[in-house]
Amino acid sequence: MAQIELDGIQRIFRLGDSEVHALRDIELRIEAGEYLSVMGPSGSGKSTLLNLLGLLDRPNAGHYHLEGRDVTTLDADEQARVRSTRIGFVFQSFHLVSRLTAAENIALPLMLAGVDVAERNTRVRRALNDFGLAPRAHHKPEELSGGQRQRVAIARATIMQPAVLLADEPTGNLDRSTGHEVTELLESLNRSGTTLIVVTHDPTMGERATRRIRMEDGAIVSDAAAPRELPA
Amino acid sequence: MRPADTLRFATRAATAYPVRTALMMLAMSIGVAAVVVLTALGDGARRYVLAEFSALGSNLVIMLPGRSETGGFGLGNLISTTPRDLTVQDAEALRRAPLVERIAPMAVGNSEIAFGGRLREVMVLGTTADYLELRRFRMAQGSFLPAGDATRAGSVAVLGAKLRDELFGHEAAVGRMIRLGDRRLRVVGVLERSGQGLGMNSDELVIVPVATAQNLFDTNTLFRVLIETRSREALGPVQRQVEDLMRLRRGGELDVTLITQDAILGTFDRVLLALTLGVAGIAAISLAVAGILVMNVMLVAITQRTAEIGLLKALGATGGAIRNAFLVEAALLSLAGAIAGLGIGHAGAWGLRIAFPVLPAWPPDWAVAAGLGTAVFTGVLFGVMPARRAARLDPIQALARR
Ligand SMILES: Nc1ncnc2c1ncn2[C@@H]1O[C@H](COP(=O)(O)OP(=O)(O)O)[C@@H](O)[C@H]1O
Numbered sequence: 001m002a003q004i005e006l007d008g009i010q011r012i013f014r015l016g017d018s019e020v021h022a023l024r025d026i027e028l029r030i031e032a033g034e035y036l037s038v039m040g041p042s043g044s045g046k047s048t049l050l051n052l053l054g055l056l057d058r059p060n061a062g063h064y065h066l067e068g069r070d071v072t073t074l075d076a077d078e079q080a081r082v083r084s085t086r087i088g089f090v091f092q093s094f095h096l097v098s099r100l101t102a103a104e105n106i107a108l109p110l111m112l113a114g115v116d117v118a119e120r121n122t123r124v125r126r127a128l129n130d131f132g133l134a135p136r137a138h139h140k141p142e143e144l145s146g147g148q149r150q151r152v153a154i155a156r157a158t159i160m161q162p163a164v165l166l167a168d169e170p171t172g173n174l175d176r177s178t179g180h181e182v183t184e185l186l187e188s189l190n191r192s193g194t195t196l197i198v199v200t201h202d203p204t205m206g207e208r209a210t211r212r213i214r215m216e217d218g219a220i221v222s223d224a225a226a227p228r229e230l231p232a
Numbered sequence: 233m234r235p236a237d238t239l240r241f242a243t244r245a246a247t248a249y250p251v252r253t254a255l256m257m258l259a260m261s262i263g264v265a266a267v268v269v270l271t272a273l274g275d276g277a278r279r280y281v282l283a284e285f286s287a288l289g290s291n292l293v294i295m296l297p298g299r300s301e302t303g304g305f306g307l308g309n310l311i312s313t314t315p316r317d318l319t320v321q322d323a324e325a326l327r328r329a330p331l332v333e334r335i336a337p338m339a340v341g342n343s344e345i346a347f348g349g350r351l352r353e354v355m356v357l358g359t360t361a362d363y364l365e366l367r368r369f370r371m372a373q374g375s376f377l378p379a380g381d382a383t384r385a386g387s388v389a390v391l392g393a394k395l396r397d398e399l400f401g402h403e404a405a406v407g408r409m410i411r412l413g414d415r416r417l418r419v420v421g422v423l424e425r426s427g428q429g430l431g432m433n434s435d436e437l438v439i440v441p442v443a444t445a446q447n448l449f450d451t452n453t454l455f456r457v458l459i460e461t462r463s464r465e466a467l468g469p470v471q472r473q474v475e476d477l478m479r480l481r482r483g484g485e486l487d488v489t490l491i492t493q494d495a496i497l498g499t500f501d502r503v504l505l506a507l508t509l510g511v512a513g514i515a516a517i518s519l520a521v522a523g524i525l526v527m528n529v530m531l532v533a534i535t536q537r538t539a540e541i542g543l544l545k546a547l548g549a550t551g552g553a554i555r556n557a558f559l560v561e562a563a564l565l566s567l568a569g570a571i572a573g574l575g576i577g578h579a580g581a582w583g584l585r586i587a588f589p590v591l592p593a594w595p596p597d598w599a600v601a602a603g604l605g606t607a608v609f610t611g612v613l614f615g616v617m618p619a620r621r622a623a624r625l626d627p628i629q630a631l632a633r634r
């Protein structure tokens with residue numbers, strides 16, 4: 001049993017009379033600890049797939065098993081609980097709450113999960129140190145650089161120690177070298193066991209993943225393991 | 233999400249948008265201040281009137297000639313339109329009623345009073361010795377009218393405090409002879425200052441034996457008869473006893489009207505309470521307007537913070553947690569506005585008390601509680617719709633908004 005199992009997933013958006021098949025008959029198995037990149041032209045359904053994996057969206061047909069459990073049938077509150085404990089999101093535009101400090105932004109998932117203040121503070125402090133953000137703990141997002149903002153967002157996404165980290169163009173708003181740093185940060189999290197799924201436009205970033213998925217028009221057109229030195 | 237965290241989160245959100253918060257607090261505070269000031273005014277008026285009438289003393293039944301003043305349309309009304317005289321004998325006969333404590337007949341008129349060179353118009357009250365106790369008056373000097381036969385026209389007079397000052401200045405009044413109309417009377421006492429009551433200012437009154445007053449005005453009838461009962465519970469029975477006695481004396485026809493102080497007070501109380509409630513209702517409308525403003529402000533807040541709501545959902549917030557956060561925010565803003573309004577309202581009531589010192593313009597407790605309660609209630613009520621809308625937002629679309 002794989003960590004993520006998608007079977008016959010369809011996602012259709014209806015806009016007036018026209019229908020958009022954002023996802024067509026998706027079959028996908030992802031093992032725990034894998035590092036996937038999802039590439040493809042704009043509008044091919046990459047974000048829709050990621051939202052579905054993150055339980056922000058429901059398919060029109062098909063089944064999604066996460067860690068052996070059929071999560072498509074869960075109600076909204078149960079899905080929220082799964083998001084809270086098993087899934088971390090990283091967005092292109094960071095999505096930090098502007099009135100809260102870096103530390104408070106990182107603490108948000110803990111607060112929403114009802115973790116007590118003492119435990120929260122310890123974990124946030126550890127995260128701030130791990131991500132090199134300790135000197136910026138009490139700064140508001142507008143006082144941080146793009147790279148620092150994305151690091152705060154990643155710290156926030158991982159503070160609940162999720163099983164799966166979903167990143168939708170995490171370097172899209174960053175310059176090359178900062179983007180590279182963020183990629184390395186995500187990869188180090190993957191090395192410590194978190195499944196990492198990255199949607200990206202950037203071929204060099206996509207190439208780094210150990211498994212690459214290519215999407216076109218809502219379908220997976222190629223799914224390849226990285227050509228690497230196989231043991232003889 | 234823990235309640236303490238919800239509260240902290242909502243507080244942070246409320247203080248992060250000072251203009252919006254100020255606007256909402258302003259609307260709420262105007263509503264609450266209106267309730268506080270207007271009810272202070274209404275209740276002040278009510279208390280003022282009650283205090284005036286309470287000066288009469290309790291356990292009082294007032295008898296007046298004629299049957300016309302209050303309801304009771306019967307055969308008697310058709311037969312006799314002009315009432316028979318209400319006499320001193322009638323009043324004295326009432327002493328037989330067992331639950332009656334005191335009886336004071338009243339004959340009232342205007343005359344001229346003179347002492348030395350000074351002369352002035354004066355209101356004359358003819359009554360008996362019981363009047364002093366019945367009205368809970370006290371003597372400043374000398375004694376009140378002597379007890380005894382009410383039909384005897386004694387040549388004595390008791391002066392109100394202000395009248396005494398005007399006629400005698402620094403001289404002693406007791407024992408001196410004054411002229412009242414065409415009679416010479418000896419001053420036996422002076423009342424302590426007491427003020428308004430029963431529509432006459434007792435400080436400017438001259439009180440004489442009832443028969444003396446009737447002679448002076450050349451009349452047989454009385455203006456009123458005051459009847460004090462032994463207890464509050466006796467008011468009803470005494471009223472019936474008096475009616476029976478009077479009917480007996482008039483050959484079966486009742487041609488007097490009996491009023492209890494309770495009835496008068498009750499009427500005023502009801503009228504003025506209704507007035508206060510009406511005014512409070514009008515003020516409450518401004519609270520409803522504030523509520524609608526709260527709703528709009530919260531809807532704007534949700535539009536501004538759509539992306540944040542989407543994010544919170546992505547981070548694992550349930551719809552309920554988001555709804556609570558926005559509800560608490562609306563409640564907090566309303567509460568803050570209500571407290572500000574309470575301050576403004578109390579300041580306004582204080583201003584009223586300064587401007588109109590006779591008016592005890594204190595906002596009643598119920599109005600303060602109702603104002604606060606209504607404010608928070610409307611805030612929450614009108615916050616529910618926006619909060620539920622926030623909770624139902626689709627996270628993907630919400631996140632797509634920047
Ligand atoms: N909420 C929506 N309503 C209607 N159409 C949508 C919605 N979300 C996505 N789509 C459509 O679905 C397709 C896939 O979108 P998306 O997954 O965002 O593509 P990508 O991330 O690969 O650029 C596009 O044609 C897009 O227009």
Ligand SMILES: [Mg+2]
Pocket residue numbers: 046047048
């Ligand atoms: Mg996309």
